[in-house]
Amino acid sequence: MSEEAREVKPVKEGRQGGSVWQNRYWGIGARGLAMGAADVVPGVSGGTIAFITGIYQELLDSLSKIGPHSLVTLYKEGIAAAWQQINGNFLLALFGGVLVSIFSLAKLISFLLENYPILVWGFFFGLILASTVPIARRVANWRWPSWVALIAGGALAILVSEMRPTEIAATPYTLFFSGALAISAMILPGISGSFILLMIGIYPQVIAAVHQLQISALIWFAAGAGCGLLLFSRLLSWLMHRFPSVTLSFLVGVLLGSLKIVWPWKLADSAAGALINAKLAPALANVSPWEFAEASGQPSYFMGSALAAMAAVVLVLSIEWLNNRFVGKDLQR
Template sequence: MDIDKKLKNRNILFDILKGIFVGSGFIVPGVSGGAIAAIFGIYKPIINWLANITKDFWKNVKYFIPFAIGGVLGLVIFSYIVKVALGRYETIMMWAFVGTILGMLPSLWREAGQEGRDKTDYMIMVGAFLLVLAILLFASKYIKANVEPSFISWFVCGALIALGILVPGLSPSNFILYMGMYKEMAEAFSKLDMSAVIPIGLGGLVTIFSLAKVIEYIFRKNYSKFYHFIFGVVMASTVMIVPTSYAGFTGIDYVWCLVGFIAGAGLGYWMSGLEEKYK
């Protein structure tokens, strides 16, 4: 679909809502903004535009503004939610995210198979799942640091956030947690602290424009294989956010986890249905 048809066949409020969910992937531990963008069908258009930034520039700006507004809102809103949810409500929130992602997976599976599938695609998907799961398990167990906030460390955080867009399934907040800067980042986003937001933005822009061409080339040459790779990565990252700690939980807390999961799955399925409608 060309940019003129995209601008004509759209629901701006729905696009803002999608942006909010993508923005949540930059701040909620374990969640990937790139994976959510892929599930919503906006990952490839973003990569194509960033790799060819001058082509239909103003039309693309007009098209992506609602997503950008939603992304900023998602960052700010979920920064506050994360601050409140860190503790007892975090488990319930994460189950809701697991449900949302699983509810949208059928849409991503259809997207991956648009050009057909073969045995190699399945092998790549399973290999990506196992490899990324192993890397994430290793990182969560052995990589810990305590980096002091500075222009350079915030710049690195921005680069990680950009990688979370470019590499679906990669959760930047996990790595920022490993750096020991997650609490400071959530605080900075919730207050829109420019001393942190500006270097984070610069790190993100440098990373995106450095790698977008590479990602776009891979898409152009190996669409099916790359999308099945993405599917495997999304599955691995989803496994990693399934809560494992239930200390102090009562029966009603488990019920709320189930309610959160079902509500998230319903929301994800409904949103992927809307995405199919507006494609």
């Protein structure tokens, strides 16, 4: 088997490996909590969290197994066989954590963004920057196709960052297609589904539906998200297995380009001194910390933001080390 083919390996279900493996679903649920918290923030992708915590490939492979063939297995072999085929325990633990996080942490994330925006964006800047390290390490062949993919990924993220908010009505059709588009972005490291919702003008309606439990709107949005998730995850899983180096290089580029979106110091395009709600930070113009302080009359919090970014870098690299040291070793037994 070639080095390229060995590069990306899905995690196999099993009972071996001791207590770490047997209790892994608590850890999967915790990662789901982190993914949900990230997805609430316009500018940070839950896919980034999945990648740096070592479950991205398993997530794609598990989702790609859901389809007509799993229905055939359900019919011929029963619920247990179909559940095992789609890695149901993993998906249940992960998306259970995501849903709990979205419904419980949405207000907390909004509070932090409104009261400590620069520190929060500094943390996410460091988080995304450090996330490029574990992904780049998995690129086996840095040849010209990988470099082209890297540039293309960066260009895509920058192009998305140049979008400006619009506004559309929250109808069943717009909610369905918004859900499909947002979920596709959410599982792509570096591009936030919440940011896409913000740019197309339906983010406030979706957040309001979550807070107010507008069941009809949530059902339409969830239906679109489900369809988009199943289709896009199949494409990504296929790419990761067939062209791992090029796909991973593209994801590194997307992450690097998305740093423009989460740059902590921003001012409104129309009036340099007018600050806009921190939730809209990705839509504003990037400025230096000193220009921000001069134009806004507020402290730049440069040191605090730098410390938050450094803490995020340490966190990501520590997670990668722990994952390789303990979880990875466990799975190889």
